[in-house]
Amino acid sequence: MHEVALVRAIVEEVEKQATAKKARRVNWLKIRFNSLTSHSADHVRFSFDITKTASPLLKDATLQLHELAPLLRCRGGHEFAGHHLPDVCPKCGSLEVKPVNDTGLVLESFGIEA
Numbered sequence: 001m002h003e004v005a006l007v008r009a010i011v012e013e014v015e016k017q018a019t020a021k022k023a024r025r026v027n028w029l030k031i032r033f034n035s036l037t038s039h040s041a042d043h044v045r046f047s048f049d050i051t052k053t054a055s056p057l058l059k060d061a062t063l064q065l066h067e068l069a070p071l072l073r074c075r076g077g078h079e080f081a082g083h084h085l086p087d088v089c090p091k092c093g094s095l096e097v098k099p100v101n102d103t104g105l106v107l108e109s110f111g112i113e114a
């Protein structure tokens, strides 16, 4: 599953930063995602749960998810809620649609116990 690798990269980044801050543990972290790229909340949460068990710093951390609206915009400027990519504009039938919001799986912030 694609999400596991992405979430693992985020967990490793948090570990690195938390270690640099001499944290005893990480209490929470917040990940932003967009369901257009099939990173459903369930997938992200599942990936986090299996990844964090291997991390002494993060094993008790809670995950907060910030889901961006899966909006798409076609070449003609119509905006609509998409479910996946590629998609078709329901107004003009255009296949040239682009995500309005960032579609990455991104670490927004995290909280530590020093």
Ligand SMILES: [Zn+2]
Pocket: 074, 075, 076, 077, 078, 089, 090, 091, 092, 093, 094
């Ligand atoms: Zn359109």
